[in-house]
Amino acid sequence: MRKSLQSPRSAVTALLVVASLALAGCSGDDDASAEPETVETTHLDGTVEEVEVPEEPQTWPLTGLEVPDDGSAETRHPVIVTKMDNTPSSSPQMGLSHADLVVEELVEGGITRLAAFFYSDIPGTVGPVRSMRASDIGIVTPVRASIVTSGAANITLSRINGAGITHYGEGYKGFFRESSRSAPYNLMADLKEVASTIKQKMSRPEDYLPWGTADDLPKGPKAASIDADFGNHTTTWQYADGRYHNTNSYAPEDDQFPADTVLVLRVQVGDAGYRDPAGYPVPETKLVGQGAAVLFHAGRAVRGTWSKNNLTSPIKLSTKKGDLTVPAGRVWIELVPAADGDVTWTK
Template sequence: MLVRRGRRGRADQDWRRKSAVAELVLAVCAGAAACGGDKASGGSEPEVEAAAADRPIESVRTGGAVMLSGEWPLTGATFEGGGPQHPVYVVKMDNTASSTPQIGLSSADMVVEQLVEGGLTRLAVFYYSDVPDQVGPVRSLRASDIGIVKPTAAVLVASGGAGRTIARIADAEVATSVEGAAGFYRADDRSAPYDLFMSLGDLADNPQDGWQAPAESYLAFGDQSDFEGTIAVDKITATFSAAHSTEWKQTDDGWTRPESFAEEGDDFMADNVLLLKVKVGDAGYQDPAGNPVPETKFYGRGEAVLVHGGKALQATWSKESAGSALTLQNTDGDEVTVPAGRTWIELVPAEDGAVVLSS
């Protein structure tokens, strides 16, 4: 199959892994197991996060302070030269067998996997240092995206969403690009709703007026030599529900998903896998099939596991508000830095979810 290559190069991030050997089972954090759609139910919509800390920073037309510090804000890789003349783009991508093959994952800086309706998952795929020509299949947004996207002042690229969700996204001042905007197209060889794609390179060449660069790095990055993981691991299973688990396997090239739906040669190779226990609530409406729509509460605090190479480290994550930066602390309360590189974040429900690390 044709592999779409990115149009903008990414700094070389070749992080080698070591073999490992042990097992850790974590009971994971809390909430509803389903996630949702467009049919209103009797439930009330939760209030939008409106704290002052969630308000966007002033618009800028350069890479901003993060660029000047010499660090890419999504990977921590060394940065030189002028910043990208476009914002971070976060593409909502389908993550079921119907999406096969997913296009554009190999160019992503970071990916966040979240629970959606029916116990399945969807991907929030971050692009900044490398923008591919095409990405997809593109699916709808969720209120859960507010906490995922706001820290980067990103543009959320999606097919659309339920009316109440679109209103919440707008109230949270998250910029969006939805079907009908320039760059979207339907693939003739796929069936709806898995046929929607975005010409992301064209979107980046003509960014929206008033776009913003990231004000800070998404994670506190550090050198891989600072990583203090002690739990040996070469396989990860992140269970989101009875309907879906994501498995990871360590290889010489990084952490990979054996059951990936990505186009061959176009998958995301993770240097780090960050597993967070998150609360999940009811978004207050149902999808067209009658499944309740869950909402991941990506703020507060919870248990975390950071995996790099063949080692894992238990930690605690915290995030003061939807728009705040994500921080990690070890069991002694000291800051944990994430080794510079590409990170996949699993937002695993505390209730009905589980994380298994094995060797």
């Protein structure tokens, strides 16, 4: 039985009697103008009081963290994924500290590129902005994200468009070339400007990961130092002060992604069917099916497996004992090639 708010004079003696239950917006309409759920309560003195029923805590789909109830949350936009360069030429990367989640994926030449997800916090300038890959279809579609990009090869554009993914590039509001950088590493985007052009009422996306708490995790071995090897690039992490720090990040110290968790998924990699301008074959990460996973949190490693039924479905995690959840927080996902990559860690 729900407890009611009681008037001072009946606070001690009043008994709660639920007289009726009024559900506002019971038509199923998700319109923001729908009235909150209320209950009418009758006190012993005959007074009737209408009490608003507290809503269940809402959480962000990309972090699992609670949405503030002070009205500051702005969600009238889709999830915006920015494709960012991840080579020394990208230095300094901008905007990563505002991202909810980051996915690091293999591109040609054994190097990597970042898909930085922005939803709860839309910053100003981010970049350098680079091109899309077919791998991005499986990465962004589970949350119906739009992509901020410098473009893509025609074969990739055809597949991206066929998947129904909205993308924005140079020529749209918010994009500019930074004069202090060299092309093609000088394309930047003001995400606030980009978001202003696509502002609309959006329904909440599905959770990107199965969120839980640290108490839900099995106790794995200590893992303070992590190396995610993609071939010609290794991303290194060090656990300190309650978070994982990317020790070879190209972002300035005050703008790095504050990872609460590093999630490594071992993935199959195929051939995208074309070569880049330098002649390298373009790989395509297959974020579908299943594979080995290692979840790093609070300085420990938990081994498991990941699965994804199709490109649009969310990622599921499990161990031999059952489902595996990710502690709510900000997560960096490493899509490490199963065949030619590796992940190692030490105490």
